[in-house]
Amino acid sequence: MSSCTTPLPLDSLRPLVFPVYVPTVARGIGMGAAAPVMTLRAVELGASAAVAGLAVALVGLGQVLGDIPAGQLVARLGERGSTIACTVVGLAGVLLCLLAPTVPLLCAGLLVVGLSNAVWGLAQMTFMAESIAFGRRARAMSLFGGAMRLGFFAGPFLGALAILGLGTRGGFAVQLVTFALAGALMAALPLPGGTAPPVPAPISLIGVTRLHHRILCTLGAGSLLMGAARASREVILPLWAHQIGIGAATASLLFGIGAALELVFAYPAGHLMDRFGRLPVAVPSLAVLAVAYCAVPLTQTTAALGVVAVVMGIGNGIGNGVIMTIGADVAPAAIRAEFLAAWRLTHDGGAFAGPLLIGALASAAPLALAAVSIGGVAALGAAVMRHYLPRYVPWPPRPAPAETFEERVIR
Template identity: 60%
Template sequence: MSTWTTLRPLLPTVFVPSAVFGIGQGAGSPVIALTARDLGASVGTAGLVVALVGLGAVLGDLPAGRVVARFGERRSIIAGSLIGTFGVLLSLVAWTPAVLALGALLTGVSNAVWGLARQSYLAEVVPSEMRARAMATFALMWRLGFLIGPFAGALVILAIGTRGGFAVQLAGVIVSGYLMARVPDPPRTHDAPAGGVPLSTILRRHRHLLATLGTGSLLMGAARAAREAALPLWADHIGLDAASASLVFGIGAACDLLCSYPAGQLMDRYGRRFIAVPSLVIIAVSYFALPWSHDIRTIGVVAVVMGIGNGFGNGVIMTLGADIAPPATRAEFLAAWRLTHDFGMFAGPLVAGAAATVVTLGLAISALGLVSISGAAVMYRYIPRFAPAPGRSAPTPVRT
């Protein structure tokens, strides 16, 4: 039986909702800062409002595990969709920057609950030998939606103004939530503690794993997220106009998409380390090369390299989390695991921006290369080794 035949039942229940959700996020993200500026916020305040989406995801990771463990994936999806709907509505009608900030924060919380529920569902229903392909496909569909989203948002913006992006995002949250909420919770093959386990207990119980491999997850999150700040900032530094910078970023995003599914196939065949480490090394090379680019051609080459590195990293963190999560407390552990990566995603662009105010932009970007290399080293050291099981090509874990 082919991979696609096995994963096909997940198309209407997971993959299509992920793409729809990504379309909404892609439409809404570019207009947050613009709306803040329209409401009278300074450039710095507008940047802070954008960052609150990431902060909301970090804060949402804290209770998300217990929510999913106690109420199940389906009801958690409904709850996350309701929170997201309220957050986007606030953004759509915001009359002050503070109201917009609250909307952005709630949207981030919704993303955390939604993301954990979907990851937990995939970890439960997909066989381990196909787990990486399922996670990579999930990430691919979200990124495809995120790529389409700005174009869909632009059409609505032309009709009703800047906040049209939020209108598309609102539709995306509602439709994707409806599609996934129709699916019953998967049957549990293990006995979970009644009422779930507090996050503090999970952090204490798995402190060594989270302090080692979790550090790799954090560094990978920071390295991947910081590119969204580094590439546009350097494009501006060398004098590219906004259209050219967007073109460069789009080329990198296309390479990112093309590499996502092959990465899942390679992970299932050769193990997680086989993809995670080269992904971060390639991203590091792109950061070290970026300060040497001086025109649209050379920065375009760097964007391609960066996109390839990031694309091969798609699904790595979700797959690793599903691999190492204890079945009885899967949701709670995944919440702690996602917290490490989401914190890195939140901190990466902020640290990059702050570093650029202290040292030259080129040095700040090179420092991101060191962050990427450090992440690769940690991943190489702490990702469990895998070996092919007899009679199949998919890997099984080997104790280290």
């Protein structure tokens, strides 16, 4: 994949289908296939339940750590070069997970996969921010998020077939194949537009933070809070289901229903953002999540928890792609990759910290308090977004005024 200097046609996203969306579905399938077996494989290798849970968290930690150098790597190598590099690294990590004879080696493999995910996501996001015309940006980003969710949704089913023949390693085998397929598709297919030379001296994450600390501390705070609110539902729903006596299979079904609704809302969310701006999507998304989390302690039956799961799925679905879109809006063209790495770090850091916060609260207080606390986090995120996001983005966009987008956000 190479950097484009000219936007794709405003009225079509079809040029992105094979270079971006199909590889993203493939990579999502790999992540979804491996997700259910990470814990099981660690237990098979002799890990305790606590250590197995920590092993799974290493993927998220690797992604957070990978965000730190990812901007400089993408700026130096370009999107195509960094995609090839992170595919090779990701395949090495998956292969290590597949063949690991001990828990430490499995943990190392999971961490490497997380590092690869960070560079992959940034390369995709940077390319779309550079090549998609503004009037189609939100739809392009929302479809990208929807493609990853579609793959993650389908992955466990393909993984289950492989597990029948290979045991728990089957999930990693599927991940190995899909990672290789995704990397090959993105590296081999040319994309429209010219090729821009790599930036000769990329700026470090610290340098980007110094230059743009105001926007990273304002809108970035909203991104962090949204990341925490989104990721926490993967912990709250199963834990609360267990507490009120709902079986694991039923809890998984409820979660799957919510995940399916996220896919349904992917494109409509992007259309709303392109038509009315980012604010009418970002704030309701967090507000709906806040209400759903606060309603969790009120549920005592499968049906009631199912309603909450549906509401959470809708809340997360209508915000699909909003963080990537806002990041593309505010990223300065001269250091786009480096800035987007810092921007992704805010969201990924929140997504990593959210479940940890629930774990800490649940160990010291009732689980209901943890659910309400995350609801408060989501509500605070909605307030931050409402204050710092522009109220309206015209569609089709009018010529940009002298005042920059960042200046309007900070004002």
